[in-house]
Amino acid sequence: MADTATATAGVDHHDDHGHHESFWSKYCFSTDHKIIGFQYLFTGMAMGLIGGFFSYVFRMHLAFPGSSIPFFGVVSPAAYNSLVTNHGTIMIFWVAMPVLIAALGNFLIPLMIGCDDMVFPKINRLSYQVFLLSAIVLIASFFVPQGGFGGAWTAYPPLSAESQYNGTPFGAPMWLIAVTLEIVAFLLGGINFITTVMNARAKGMKLYDIPMVVWMIVIASILFMASVGPLVAGAVMLLFDQTLGTGFFDPAAGGDPVMWQHLFWFFGHPEVYVVLLPAMGVVIEIICTFSRKKLFGYKMILYSSIGLGILSFFVWAHHQFISGVDPRATYLFTTTTLLISIPVAIMLFAMIGTLWGGSIRFTTPMLFALSFIAEFLIGGVTGIWLGSSGTDIYLHDTYFVLAHFHYTFVPIAIIGTFSAIYYWFPKMFGRHMNEFWGKIHFWGTVIPFNGIFLPLFVLGAAGQHRRIAGYTAYPDLYTENFQDLRVFATGSLIVLILFQIPFFVNFVVSLVRGRKAEANPWKANTLEWVAPSPPPHGNFGDNLPEVYRGPYEFSVEGREKDYWPQNEPETAK
Numbered sequence: 129m130a131d132t133a134t135a136t137a138g139v140d141h142h143d144d145h146g147h148h149e150s151f152w153s154k155y156c157f158s159t160d161h162k163i164i165g166f167q168y169l170f171t172g173m174a175m176g177l178i179g180g181f182f183s184y185v186f187r188m189h190l191a192f193p194g195s196s197i198p199f200f201g202v203v204s205p206a207a208y209n210s211l212v213t214n215h216g217t218i219m220i221f222w223v224a225m226p227v228l229i230a231a232l233g234n235f236l237i238p239l240m241i242g243c244d245d246m247v248f249p250k251i252n253r254l255s256y257q258v259f260l261l262s263a264i265v266l267i268a269s270f271f272v273p274q275g276g277f278g279g280a281w282t283a284y285p286p287l288s289a290e291s292q293y294n295g296t297p298f299g300a301p302m303w304l305i306a307v308t309l310e311i312v313a314f315l316l317g318g319i320n321f322i323t324t325v326m327n328a329r330a331k332g333m334k335l336y337d338i339p340m341v342v343w344m345i346v347i348a349s350i351l352f353m354a355s356v357g358p359l360v361a362g363a364v365m366l367l368f369d370q371t372l373g374t375g376f377f378d379p380a381a382g383g384d385p386v387m388w389q390h391l392f393w394f395f396g397h398p399e400v401y402v403v404l405l406p407a408m409g410v411v412i413e414i415i416c417t418f419s420r421k422k423l424f425g426y427k428m429i430l431y432s433s434i435g436l437g438i439l440s441f442f443v444w445a446h447h448q449f450i451s452g453v454d455p456r457a458t459y460l461f462t463t464t465t466l467l468i469s470i471p472v473a474i475m476l477f478a479m480i481g482t483l484w485g486g487s488i489r490f491t492t493p494m495l496f497a498l499s500f501i502a503e504f505l506i507g508g509v510t511g512i513w514l515g516s517s518g519t520d521i522y523l524h525d526t527y528f529v530l531a532h533f534h535y536t537f538v539p540i541a542i543i544g545t546f547s548a549i550y551y552w553f554p555k556m557f558g559r560h561m562n563e564f565w566g567k568i569h570f571w572g573t574v575i576p577f578n579g580i581f582l583p584l585f586v587l588g589a590a591g592q593h594r595r596i597a598g599y600t601a602y603p604d605l606y607t608e609n610f611q612d613l614r615v616f617a618t619g620s621l622i623v624l625i626l627f628q629i630p631f632f633v634n635f636v637v638s639l640v641r642g643r644k645a646e647a648n649p650w651k652a653n654t655l656e657w658v659a660p661s662p663p664p665h666g667n668f669g670d671n672l673p674e675v676y677r678g679p680y681e682f683s684v685e686g687r688e689k690d691y692w693p694q695n696e697p698e699t700a701k
């Protein structure tokens with residue numbers, strides 16, 4: 129297999145020398161894993177702007193109900209539902225997944241395992257093309273008559289199945305088709321990641337020499353592929369219910385609406401770990417590099433994440449404690465859910481253990497990585513109440529749930545992504561980002577993030593329900609002091625948004641004018657830092673690196689340098 133990759137990339141290489149590649153074939157139809165990684169990265173970031181804009185609109189509406197929102201207008205209840213639904217869908221399927229798995233997986237895997245490209249470069253290209261198509265279908269669904277789907281990202285029938293309930297006869301099926309296409313794209317990509325890591329590693333790289341972020345992307349891909357089948361089947365059945373008049377989920381026709389919930393959450397819970405694991409991998413790489421310490425408990429982390437993956441298939445019904453599942457089953461699902469905190473805790477402890485006694489450098493990527501641990505911890509701990517059926521009966525569908533999962537997803541998708549961008553930017557583009565503005569961006573993101581979501585825990589604990597467009601329509605729910613908290617949360621969001629401007633300016637200006645980066649600016653050990661910054665087509669030139677040791681040999685006693693690259697032969701000091 130390694131030979132296949134070498135051979136294919138070799139042919140492309142040859143082409144390069146033969147004639148000048150057009151912009152079109154180089155950037156739009158490339159099979160180079162790095163270009164495909166960038167395509168995923170930039171598409172994901174663009175979708176992030178849309179998903180973020182939606183959250184701005186509906187949060188403004190929650191703070192100032194009925195008023196005209198700048199850059200949008202008055203938010204009708206139908207528009208509110210559509211905005212919330214598509215915000216959630218976009219953030220999970222079109223931001224977290226493409227950036228954390230596809231962009232990082234594509235860019236990093238061949239570089240970090242020391243080969244010249246993915247094993248199946250054309251499947252890789254196809255994967256991005258299907259993904260782009262899925263994004264286009266989703267965006268198009270906002271502009272059809274009656275607008276985009278508004279039945280929540282979980283799409284429970286009968287609301288999602290019947291257009292007289294959801295009011296979006298075109299938006300709903302388009303949403304389903306878009307999600308299904310997106311899944312196809314990631315199945316194609318996942319096969320590629322797993323095969324490449326198993327077959328194309330550099331000479332000498334044993335399984336325990338694989339950098340943790342690569343392991344995490346592989347485990348995430350396996351989890352995704354193993355969990356998504358039932359959802360695809362369910363999506364096709366739901367599409368038939370919507371368009372052909374079948375009744376798979378319709379009790380009147382002998383169907384069962386709760387069946388969808390099982391199919392959805394059998395995928396939906398593992399999906400959380402599909403995006404969590406790569407983010408954890410990113411954080412681990414950064415923490416080791418910037419504390420100059422060997423990773424604490426490599427095998428423990430690896431086996432914990434595999435255990436976490438397996439356990440994640442047995443917890444799905446914790447989303448259905450009030451859907452009429454047998455109360456005896458709730459004991460089982462409460463137990464499995466609480467068990468899952470063990471591997472997660474082990475991984476977080478291992479990260480803290482790595483930091484212990486290290487010589488820590490507070491660079492921008494390191495600050496983001498450290499804040500991941502702190503913020504994700506809040507998400508994890510609050511999950512214990514939601515995983516326990518007794519407390520969840522009260523908290524279900526309130527803003528407490530919403531705050532809980534944003535304390536997991538924002539660290540994953542926002543903080544994890546920024547950590548990765550600041551860390552690998554020099555490798556990706558051959559230039560450094562500005563550290564000063566990076567730090568401003570860091571504080572301006574992490575502080576207001578807590579300002580948005582901490583108040584929502586309070587609202588949720590007080591019984592305020594999520595997915596409600598106008599509280600004024602429910603006098604029992606509406607109280608003035610709650611409104612203050614909502615305004616505070618929205619104000620924090622505005623601050624957070626404003627502090628993203630320095631990031632985008634820094635990103636673009638650094639692309640063209642940033643300080644030039646050497647091959648290994650952070651003095652790290654993994655193989656991507658052996659290749660030039662940015663790596664050329666084929667990555668390592670004619671000599672692929674050989675591996676002599678694990679990825680985290682920092683501060684080894686008796687050595688002059690405090691790092692020991694994986695490819696450096698024993699004799700070198």
Ligand code: HEM
Nearest residue numbers: 183212213216219220224280281537538541594595596621
């Ligand atoms: C900092 C930016 C963000 C803000 C201010 C924000 C805010 C919100 C709010 C207020 C809601 C619920 C509205 C309601 O129930 O009426 C919501 C829903 C949701 N958000 Fe976010 N969010 C942000 C980022 C993210 C990220 C990064 C993700 C995932 C990677 C995410 C995933 C979701 C999901 C899945 C829902 C549920 C949608 C539904 O109920 O169908 N959000 N968000």
Ligand SMILES: [Cu+2]
Nearest residue numbers: 397444446447
């Ligand atoms: Cu879950």
